[in-house]
Amino acid sequence: MPKNSPASTQHTVEAIYLTESRRVFASLVRLLRDFDLAEEALQEAFAAAVVQWAESGIPESPRAWLISAGRFKAIDTLRRRGKLDELKLEIAGRMDEISQANASSSNQEIEDDRLRLIFACCHPAIDRLVQVPLTLREVCGLTTEEVASAFLTSSSTMAQRIVRGKSKIRDAGIPFIIPSADDLPERLESVLTVIYLVFSEGYSASSGDSMTRADLSGEAIRLGRLLLELLPDPEVMGLVALMLLQESRREARTTSGGDIILLEDQDRTLWDRKLIDEGQSLVEQALTTRRFGAYTLQAAIVAVHAGAQSTATTDWLQIIALYDALHAMNPSPIVELNRAVALAMQHGPEAGLAAIDSIVERGELLSYHLTHAARAELCRRAGRVHDARTAYEEAIALVRQEPERRFLERRLAELK
Secondary structure (H helix, E strand, C coil), rough: CCCCHHHHHHHHHHHHHHHHHHHHHHHHHHHHHHHHHHHHHHHHHHHHHHHHHHHHHCCHHHHHHHHHHHHCCCHHHHHHHHHHHEEEEEEEHHHHHHHHHHHCCCCHHCHHHHHHHHHHHHHCCHHHHHHHHHHHHHCCCCHHHHHHHHCCCHHHHHHHHHHHHHHHHHHHHHHCCCCCCHHHHHHHHHHHHHHHHHHHHHHHHCCCEEEECCCHHHHHHHHHHHHHHHHHHHHHHHHHHHHHHHHCHHHHHHHHCCECCCCCCCCCHHCCCCHHHHHHHHHHHCCCHHCCCHHHHHHHHHHHHHHHCCCCCCCCHHHHHHHHHHHHHHHHHHHHHHHHHHHHHHHCHHHHHHHHHHHHHHHCCCCHHHHHHHHHHHHHHHHCHHHHHHHHHHHHHCEHHHHHHHHHHHHHHCCC
């Protein structure tokens, strides 16, 4: 293999880190059963890659090289700590356990350590409040701040939950395997939640300079497809459909400069019809089972949008009815907020404002910037300029994503 320049190697390693680091991490956790040791080994493996790949060239399988390097780095660390001998038998036992579990799943051709780690983090022995945040942080690489934002809680509280989850996996000896078919259903809800929250962070980042993170949404779709092969459940179909239908609009959602384009202003010829067709087909399959849940209903709502030629020709009554069904199944102020926007599109801005004000009067979603952004937009459309200005200012004070901030500031400036 030819040598590479240090700069070229550094660039290659950084690119591989973005796409492969959490997969390498998942494999190291499976082998070492220690999150902190695996994280340390991961960083040392990538540091070694910068040096060695400049001399020997990029290996044919960078991920395998990094896993092997990380494993040896971990062994060195354990040797320095004087713990290697006492762990030799335990590590050997883990390798046997993993081999047996893989063999039992071989007929399903499941060879994905990240999915195994998701199931480990969603083990019933772990507190439900901890399962999803732990997975988002450790498996998917979201920062503690990003995870806290997704759950509308503080970073310190979330950090404590994550530490508690890692300790539980270590102390309880939770295995890193794909569960049996009998055990899958009880963990399915948490796993679906994890995958969709990863997608949501990629589809609309909670903070930062970019509105989207294609690496996260793409990985969530990949994991969703893998889960669908493992368990063709209607709600898995619904989740995959929801992600595909939302992903189909990616190219139309922002300008070349990264500014937001509202749904009503998007060029629908840019929507990916292949993803739409696949998503709509999955929605139909899930609905025909009559055993669907919240993800399928959300996918059905997005499918109505995907089938319309414009905002004006969208079947808003059907969307309102679907939101009613979704709220009956899964009561949530977020669902109410989205329904309020649909009400405004069908019956006028005042109808939507009344619904939003009802949410606010209950003291819910007051710290959610989209509550104030939606209210501001409807006030603007209703000609209530003063109320619109106040609501835009409240939304701007809460927003953390830069493209959304620019959009809200433009709207506010237009009022002035």
